[in-house]
Amino acid sequence: MDLFAQLLVNGLGNGSRYALLGLGFGLIFGTTRIVHFAYGPIYAVAAYAAWLAASAAGLPLAISAAIGVAGAALAGAAVYGLAYRPFEARGMSSHSVLILSLALSIVLDSLLTLAFTPSVQTIPEFTAPIFILGPVYVTALQLGQIAAVVAVAAILTLFLRRTRYGQAILALGDNRDMARIVGIDTDRISLVVFAIGSAVSAIAAVFTLLNEGATPTMGFNPVFIAFVVAVVGGLGSIPGAIAGGYLVGLVESLGLWKIPTEWQNSIAFVLLFLVMLVRPQGLFSGLKR
């Protein structure tokens, strides 16, 4: 029972990080229909920006984290504006854009390696406090991740429902052509979506930086997790991304209770397969943000 409780807490902690990843990825894909594989390197950019601010500039952690989020938002918008947008403007197929996103991912990974070396970069001054609740150990980072999901989901929901930009994003996600006809600047809205989606992923990246450090390829696995979470939850659905994140996190953690842990990487994809079989539209696709 002690082990079960610990695995449950671990699943909630990791599920929170997955939910953040799924929220950002789902928002971008659900609105622009671009499978954004360069999401991984942008995630890494966020970690490095925060690391530079904390280590090189010596800024407080909260400000460094904010710089990481801002850096990712800028990088995400730049990727859309400088890479995807010109392709779309020339009427390239979605397959071409997909290949471009893969190429971008490789190029950005390499640029990060050149800039920061492949060594791990950490913030040695940071140590997460640990709370002992009976047989269960909970770190401040795990609690922080859960709090971050709640805050991001609330802010995103309010933004989408109450602001003009939010309404425009919803309209774009529903029907791009119709949104254009009614006068929405779809390029600008897509740019904003890329900035917001990248910023959301940056929050997860900062937690990863604090937990294990930053490496140029740290975004490789998160892209796939984000994809699984977004599809399992239902593309473009905020409750879906959150449910998908926690489902993947808990299934991964509790599933390995009895299954050998070398299957860890397969569990998320088995879950994806099962959900696709039973509910191809995802768990929450019927709901609007």
Place this chain on the structure above:
Amino acid sequence: MTTNTLPLQHAVTDGAPPAPAKAPSRRSVASMLALAPAMAFAGRAYAAEPPKDPPVFRIGALLGLTDKGNWNALVMQRAIQMAVEEINAAGGVEGIKVEAAIEDHQGVPRVGVDAMQRLRARYDIQAVLLSYSAVGLAVAPIGEEHKIFMLDGGSVTDALVGPFKYLYHNRSVASVVARAVLTVPKQMGFKKMAQMAAVTDDGQSLIRAAEADWKAYGGEITATEQAMSNASNIDTQMAKLRNTNADFLAVWQFSPGPGLVMKRAREFGMKQPIIGVEYTADIGKVAGPHSEGYIFASDYFNPNASDPWPQRFAAEYRKRFNDNPEVYAANYYEGIHVICEAIKRSRAQGGDYFTGERIRAALLANPKVPSVYGGDMTFKPDGTGLKRVGIFKVTNGEAKFQNFAEIN
């Protein structure tokens, strides 16, 4: 010269330790006498043949430069380039320049196979440095088929030892390092071991070697958990390991994996000693203060050794890269020197000497080569290099040498 060439050719054909001598029969003595003039003539002709020098000695290297965990590949690359530059600055090998042809295998066996084929097609490569156990297992049959001399200074898997006669190792393999580090918990009187391993061939080799050794000692294995070498979520594994109340935790992973294991183990309240087979700057960074007391076994590269070569190498490496050399840097730097030394010996025999077969033969004829670890390294007939394995303990973030492991 005849006496030199015959043992050499004998060694090339079997590569195994010499069988006990048998008394020759009368018939075989008569045959030998009859053939003696021909053999003497043939030997003279072979030895007298001038060396066929290539314009350059091109040595291949297959490194995981764009692999997800490419830190060690970049260390290997700069060590290789440093060795090549040093050798060329000193006039090359017998006046001939050395070049490194480095290919990226991305940590993917299929890409490694393509890279090996490219090295063959483009350069007719005769000697190559390998890295990564999975890639090594994929490309070694190609090297074997085409008689390319291969030297692996990175992977520790036992699966690469034995089946490939052209494959040599200048890093101590799993069966050696696992046994070496397990001497420590044995001395402490521990009985219950929990293991955390990488899902790689190296990790599996270490599990096999450690389990055999620990069971032979009479110990118990309470849990074996595994994770990908670059996994960031190992919480389930750590929770399961903690639950078994082992006396100590063995980490069969490589950089930066052990760093995260140490960090999470301590965060989950595990106070047991942690042992492993590697400690690098990256491991130290990820583990932070949780690396304190970590014990590991590794080939012992001591930059302050009394031998001038390790000292010179360490000083130059620090000067060039503002970094301390560790086992990967030392092994790949050494790898280039080992191959160049074998080429030099092979050239002394004359003829078409720059072939994988002749390079291997030169090492079989004399398996002792100078080592950047100090003194000489001796290659065993199975291709593994005999180095002394050191036991280290991390104190204030620094790996401190404790003693050499006493293993049979």
